[in-house]
Amino acid sequence: MTLMNLRQKTGAISEIEARASHEEPCPSCGIEHRQKWGKTRTGIQRYRCRGCGKTYSGRTGSVVGRIHRPDLFMVVLRDMLGTSAPQSVRKLAGQLGLNKYTVWRWRMLVFSIIDRGEDTAFSGIIEADETHQRESRKGSREWVRHFADRQNVPQPPRPRWEDFTTQGLKMMRGLSKWQLPILTVADRSGARLFQRLPDRQSATLERALKPLLPQDAVLCSDGASGYATVAANGGIEHFLVGSKPGTRVTAGCYHIQKALLQNSDCRGFTL
Structure with missing residues (x-):
């Protein structure tokens, strides 16, 4: 890990830890008594509620709670809200070693947060x-259910996006309902x-x-x-x-x- 990557990661973890520095109620049951319970895969402090026994961290319940690379998300956030003009999605994704679709989803997430506040x-x-x-078909299980039970689950009305590449399907010209x-x-x-x-x-x-x-x-x-x-x-x-x-x-x-x-x-x- 380079020095720059280490700074990004520790900076993001520090900002998340600051959110949980004061003892806050458990997001599941509301009890304020907790104990430290190891750390998450990304190095963020995890807590265990003494009431319901569930674990949580400073990100639990937030709109960014399921982002696996908070350090890179903070870089994207600062790029968007900094004093200089934001970089293009493709350029920023190349610098961070991320897929361009990931950077775009993160930007849309930031826009949704901003829209709620003003x-x-x-x-x-x-x-x-x-x-x-x-x-977006992310998280869709329609084709998985069809392949698992072809007799009872009909074929979905739309092909998977990957089929246009792997099977040579041609996109419809113009606009479609998808x-x-x-x-x-x-x-x-x-x-x-x-x-x-x-x-x-x-x-x-x-x-x-x-x-x-x-x-x-x-x-x-x-x-x-x-x-x-x-x-x-x-x-x-x-x-x-x-x-x-x-x-x-x-x-x-x-x-x-x-x-x-x-x-x-x-x-x-x-x-």
Whole structure:
């Protein structure tokens, strides 16, 4: 283990230990009496409740409780919230020796934590766009149950993602029901938002975007009908931009480059 890796690991463990430094109630039964009970695989102090006998640590019950590399998660967190611009998912994954999908899931986890604590306030020129990501199959047991009992469990209606590589299956062109829409919104002050939409209907897009647009905002978007409708209903100035050269910028300053940059950073990742 290099000196840098050791510092990352000990720093992450110290921050987690600080959360449990004061005797807190057992997350299972609420009793405050505990005893030290060895350490976890990642070196974090484990405790055993004297009441129910269950073990826990400083991460138990938190949204990051099941992350196996807290040291690397802290690096990803600092990269996102630092003073400089975050690195791309692929570049950061290469530096940390992680799979790019792991880094992306960790970033989405951080976004979910931030969204719980504060409302994103947009103002001025607001850019909006949507992208589509393939549905996550992580943890799904549908194919496992089918292979274990072919007679009673029918074949799932969708192939496994790995079959497209191992069996040479071809992806359907265009969008399908297995690709989930994500709304990305950004303004010129740096505020931004990723929000997964349940479907691709215009009404769904309108409901998600309407609370984000103040009355005096200027909306920049592509030609999706939902944007034009929400702008017209709210009396908001709307600039339509295209994807072809010569149409990507309107009136010299209205574009969706910030929203497109967010989209490019999440293309090809699993949700």
